[in-house]
Amino acid sequence: MDDINREDPTATEQLADDGEQIQTPPAEDREKSNVETLALDIPDFLPVLPVRDVIIFNYMILPLFIGREKSVKAVESSLKEGRHLLVVAQKEENVEDPGVDDLYRMGTVVQVIRLLNMPDSRIKILVQGVSRARVTAYSQENSYLEAHITLIPEIVPENNPEIEALLRAVREQSEKIFSLRGISSPDMMTVLQGVDDCGRLADLISANMRLKIADAQLLLEAENPVERLSLVNVQLQREVKVATVQAKIQNSAREGMDKAQKDYYLREQLKAIRHELGDQEEETEEDLEALKKALEKAGLPKDVHKEANKQLRRLTSMHADSSEASVVRTYLDWLVELPWKKLSRDRLDIAHAKKVLDEDHCGLDKIKDRILEFLSVRKLNPQSKGPIICFTGPPGVGKTSLGRSIARAIGRKFQRLSLGGMHDEAEIRGHRRTYIGAMPGRIIQALKQAGTRNPVIVLDEVDKVGTDFRGDPSSALLEVLDPEQNHTFSDHYLNVPFDLSRVMFLCTANQLETIPSPLRDRMEVIPLTGYTMQEKVEIARKHLLPKKIEDCGLSNNTASINDEALEKITKEYTREAGLRNLERELATVCRKLARRKAEGKKGAFDVKPGDIAKLLGVPRFVEDKKEKRLMPGMALGLAWTPAGGEVLTIEVSVMKGKGGLTLTGQLGDVMKESAQAAVSYIRNRAESLGIDPTFAIKRDIHIHVPAGATPKDGPSAGVTLTTALISALSGRRVKTDYCMTGEITLLGSVLPVGGIKEKILAGVARGLKHVILPLQNKKDLEDVPKDLLRRIRVHTAYQYDDILPLVFEDGKTIRGRHPAAENK
Numbered sequence: 001m002d003d004i005n006r007e008d009p010t011a012t013e014q015l016a017d018d019g020e021q022i023q024t025p026p027a028e029d030r031e032k033s034n035v036e037t038l039a040l041d042i043p044d045f046l047p048v049l050p051v052r053d054v055i056i057f058n059y060m061i062l063p064l065f066i067g068r069e070k071s072v073k074a075v076e077s078s079l080k081e082g083r084h085l086l087v088v089a090q091k092e093e094n095v096e097d098p099g100v101d102d103l104y105r106m107g108t109v110v111q112v113i114r115l116l117n118m119p120d121s122r123i124k125i126l127v128q129g130v131s132r133a134r135v136t137a138y139s140q141e142n143s144y145l146e147a148h149i150t151l152i153p154e155i156v157p158e159n160n161p162e163i164e165a166l167l168r169a170v171r172e173q174s175e176k177i178f179s180l181r182g183i184s185s186p187d188m189m190t191v192l193q194g195v196d197d198c199g200r201l202a203d204l205i206s207a208n209m210r211l212k213i214a215d216a217q218l219l220l221e222a223e224n225p226v227e228r229l230s231l232v233n234v235q236l237q238r239e240v241k242v243a244t245v246q247a248k249i250q251n252s253a254r255e256g257m258d259k260a261q262k263d264y265y266l267r268e269q270l271k272a273i274r275h276e277l278g279d280q281e282e283e284t285e286e287d288l289e290a291l292k293k294a295l296e297k298a299g300l301p302k303d304v305h306k307e308a309n310k311q312l313r314r315l316t317s318m319h320a321d322s323s324e325a326s327v328v329r330t331y332l333d334w335l336v337e338l339p340w341k342k343l344s345r346d347r348l349d350i351a352h353a354k355k356v357l358d359e360d361h362c363g364l365d366k367i368k369d370r371i372l373e374f375l376s377v378r379k380l381n382p383q384s385k386g387p388i389i390c391f392t393g394p395p396g397v398g399k400t401s402l403g404r405s406i407a408r409a410i411g412r413k414f415q416r417l418s419l420g421g422m423h424d425e426a427e428i429r430g431h432r433r434t435y436i437g438a439m440p441g442r443i444i445q446a447l448k449q450a451g452t453r454n455p456v457i458v459l460d461e462v463d464k465v466g467t468d469f470r471g472d473p474s475s476a477l478l479e480v481l482d483p484e485q486n487h488t489f490s491d492h493y494l495n496v497p498f499d500l501s502r503v504m505f506l507c508t509a510n511q512l513e514t515i516p517s518p519l520r521d522r523m524e525v526i527p528l529t530g531y532t533m534q535e536k537v538e539i540a541r542k543h544l545l546p547k548k549i550e551d552c553g554l555s556n557n558t559a560s561i562n563d564e565a566l567e568k569i570t571k572e573y574t575r576e577a578g579l580r581n582l583e584r585e586l587a588t589v590c591r592k593l594a595r596r597k598a599e600g601k602k603g604a605f606d607v608k609p610g611d612i613a614k615l616l617g618v619p620r621f622v623e624d625k626k627e628k629r630l631m632p633g634m635a636l637g638l639a640w641t642p643a644g645g646e647v648l649t650i651e652v653s654v655m656k657g658k659g660g661l662t663l664t665g666q667l668g669d670v671m672k673e674s675a676q677a678a679v680s681y682i683r684n685r686a687e688s689l690g691i692d693p694t695f696a697i698k699r700d701i702h703i704h705v706p707a708g709a710t711p712k713d714g715p716s717a718g719v720t721l722t723t724a725l726i727s728a729l730s731g732r733r734v735k736t737d738y739c740m741t742g743e744i745t746l747l748g749s750v751l752p753v754g755g756i757k758e759k760i761l762a763g764v765a766r767g768l769k770h771v772i773l774p775l776q777n778k779k780d781l782e783d784v785p786k787d788l789l790r791r792i793r794v795h796t797a798y799q800y801d802d803i804l805p806l807v808f809e810d811g812k813t814i815r816g817r818h819p820a821a822e823n824k
Contacts, residue, residue: 042109042131046086047074048138048145049110052093055216056108057203058154060129067122070097074144075112075125083112086133086147089213100138100145106221109133109151129203132220152223154199163198166229173236174205180243199225202232209235267319288316291332299341304496308335327433334440334494337448343502344452347411348379360405361398362542363535366783367391367526371406374504385483390462390507390520393528396578399508400458402528407456412504415446420461425471428480430493440493443480443500454502462519463509474516481505481522530577532761532785537566540582548586552594554605559593561586561607568609571765572619577758589615630736633728635807637720638741638762638771639712640755645762647739648712650705650720652728657700665705668713675703678722680746681800682729689804691729701725716753718744719772722800723807732808739763740772740803748800752776757784764791772797772806 049071051064066072078085088107095102110127117123132152139146157163171192178188195201206219206228215235222228295308311328318325347353353375357368370389377384391399400416407414422428430441439445446457465474479485486500507523509515531539541563549559561569569589574581592615593605607615630636633652638645661679663672679701686693695701703721705712719742727734741759743751752774763771775796781789797803 041082042084042151043082045146045148046084046109047077048147049074049085049087050090050098050103050145051087052090053213055089055213055220056087056110056127056129057207057220058108058129058131059200059203060207061126063124063126065122065124070144072123075123077144078112079115085110085112085127086149088135089217104217105135106217107133107135108220155225156197157226159196163226166226166233167196167198167201170201170205170229170233170236173233173240176240177236177243180247198229202229205232209239211235294336295332298336300335301340304335307496308332331433338444339447339451339453342452343454344412346378348375350375353409356409357405361402362538363531364402364528367402370526371409375410385501388481388483388505388523390509390523390525391528392509392512392525394530394577395510396576396580397528397530398579399528400460403456403458403506406506413450413452413455415450415455416458416460417442417446418460419473420464421466422473423466423468423470425473425476426492428473428476430491432492438493440491444491444494444498453499454504456504456506459505459507461509462507463511463514474519477519478522481519529755529757531579532788533567533570533765534787536570536579536582537563539579540566540586544579544583544586548590552590554590554594554597557604558597559590559605561589564609565607565612568612569616572621573616575621585616628736630734632731632733633724635720635724635727635734636739636768637717638739638759639714639716640758645755645758647762647766648705648717650703650717650724652724653702654699654728656698659697660700662700662702666711667705668711670715671713671717674715674718674744675721677746678718678725678744681722681744681748682725689726689730691726695729715743716741718742719750719800719803723803732810734807735809737769738772738807739768740807742774742797744800750774750797750800756780760784760788760792764788769793770795772803
């Protein structure tokens with residue numbers, strides 16, 4: 001609220017002092033100073049004075065500046081007859097020449113008390129509100145606007161408890177506003193306390209409130225004094241809320257200023273104390289000088305050096321104890337400590353690198369060849385970019401340790417970043433320095449720890465990167481792993497480019513399917529499918545067992561495990577593609593040997609196959625015994641699992657029925673579809689296969705794959721299912737030493753599948769002598785160790801017709817070949 005004592009009579013005298021040309025009303029008019037006297041002779045047809053931004057209430061005295069020509073003429077007309085004007089507010093302030101439709105229909109009749117002519121052709125008048133008036137019609141006969149009006153008389157309601165309560169509420173709200181705005185209010189409250197008329201008090205407060213024109217017009221149009229005072233009370237409540245928030249903001253700002261002044265005073269005292277001790281100014285200058293020299297020696301690129309000097313100048317002008325100075329100092333320390341030009345010298349000795357790789361890992365010939373190829377290219381072209389290689393395979397096959405061996409082979413520093421479960425993009429790109437506790441991303445941190453610009457960095461578990469509201473880390477990796485972009489990698493914290501093109505990035509993953517396609521496209525994928533039995537035994541003998549013997553406080557002279565015992569542990573106590581469970585079992589054996597030695601038993605502990613059960617307990621995995629002769633309806637198939645290859649026995653039972661097909665053994669959708677395709681193929685070829693064609697309507701077929709608790713899926717069992725079905729429907733037995741894999745089509749084509757190496761390894765471990773593969777998988781035999789191929793004979797098939805004469809004991813061929821087989 002503005003100063004509520006606007007009706008001070010001195011306002012009239014003040015206006016008279018503003019100039020010389022004063023037109024004073026006659027003496028008899030001046031004596032009629034109260035509103036009741038002014039309202040006696042108000043005509044019903046008055047000049048209209050439109051106003052833009054003010055609503056005049058009864059009893060209100062205020063000056064008005066008149067500049068529009070029509071308004072000046074209206075005032076001059078009022079001076080000739082009674083000095084009355086109708087003041088009406090415009091609906092829109094920006095209308096320069098308001099018409100009838102631009103004005104409200106309710107206004108206030110005012111009495112012109114004083115008039116002053118201004119030098120710029122404007123006039124200034126002092127008016128007092130006399131009475132509310134409603135416009136019945138506007139007239140534009142003259143050069144100014146006139147109106148026919150109806151005066152709204154003031155109703156004085158009888159006082160009652162409700163009105164008294166409303167009066168008190170309004171006064172209390174007004175007092176709150178005075179208090180919140182820090183206005184000394186005794187005199188003002190005395191004025192408010194002296195007014196008991198509802199309408200008079202409502203107009204008095206409305207005239208001094210900060211109201212919008214629409215809200216003030218609403219109060220003006222409220223003819224009932226009690227209703228008008230209620231509306232004023234609502235406006236006061238709203239004003240109290242605004243004043244409360246405003247006071248809160250002002251107090252917060254004042255407290256902040258007080259705290260800043262207090263901190264400044266304390267810092268100045270601390271500065272004086274340190275100055276007296278002689279350990280402040282000199283140290284600060286020395287630190288800044290040392291930092292400047294460190295930046296000069298860091299080998300910063302031109303753009304980075306420019307940014308570093310800018311931040312150093314900012315640091316020089318800051319107070320040493322300010323929080324921003326700490327942020328800038330930390331940033332400059334990062335720039336100094338990063339290896340902008342430091343490079344490890346690659347050891348480009350191909351023979352040495354091959355020796356190191358062979359020492360650390362058995363097998364993995366393709367991967368070793370790829371690393372040696374990289375070294376060869378780097379030897380011939382030192383400026384070549386680092387490769388982005390992704391090792392994929394089951395857990396425990398040595399993906400991460402392979403990266404460490406590569407770093408050792410080429411003489412580079414090694415760093416490992418685990419990306420599993422990462423959801424925040426800032427983990428890769430860093431946090432912006434505007435955040436509290438901001439720091440660079442993990443790529444930049446790894447380079448700082450390595451101390452060189454060309455380390456080997458392993459990004460572990462790249463297939464397990466997550467995504468949420470904090471960003472997509474896999475998208476941030478696109479720039480890191482793209483040789484065409486990473487030479488200008490920008491970390492959000494550094495905000496300057498850093499060259500990652502000399503870094504050798506190695507990624508590891510268990511599954512390629514969960515890696516986004518754009519990210520997978522930037523990597524050279526090398527699969528690690530697992531180790532053969534012989535490779536596991538060799539790794540255990542050369543690496544795992546010596547490590548566990550040393551960890552348990554034993555020595556090679558006091559503890560040993562022969563190869564037969566290692567093979568028994570591998571076959572009967574672990575079933576995995578990797579080596580982690582094998583390492584755990586060897587650790588168990590070594591701990592039990594260590595206990596024997598600690599108990600005082602002497603001699604060398606030589607573990608043989610017969611001792612394994614005593615040390616490790618009952619075997620966890622028992623190999624299925626090779627059947628001496630398969631029953632009709634049985635066939636041996638090969639499957640791939642994350643733990644390696646496996647031999648599956650598929651069983652088919654035929655019984656009387658109506659052509660139903662039952663599938664059990666937790667088969668997946670793909671495997672179920674393979675079974676349906678096999679049935680359709682046999683129905684189409686029933687006569688040529690020696691099978692009663694009516695089996696589809698007279699027999700029910702039940703297909704079961706044992707180990708029903710284990711889920712199974714994939715197309716690899718197509719030819720095995722077909723063979724088992726033919727065997728059950730024709731009564732012919734399948735040869736015991738044959739196993740097979742391949743996808744079957746409705747026309748009998750045998751399509752290629754994956755996991756050939758693991759499947760052949762499983763067949764050899766089972767003691768089988770023959771394996772049937774799709775013809776298109778013949779190329780995959782290059783990955784199979786030669787010693788395995790010498791222990792099992794491989795047959796290839798293009799059509800299922802090629803399999804029939806091989807797998808059945810009678811060796812009969814079909815009476816007619818399928819037409820598709822002629823296209824072989």
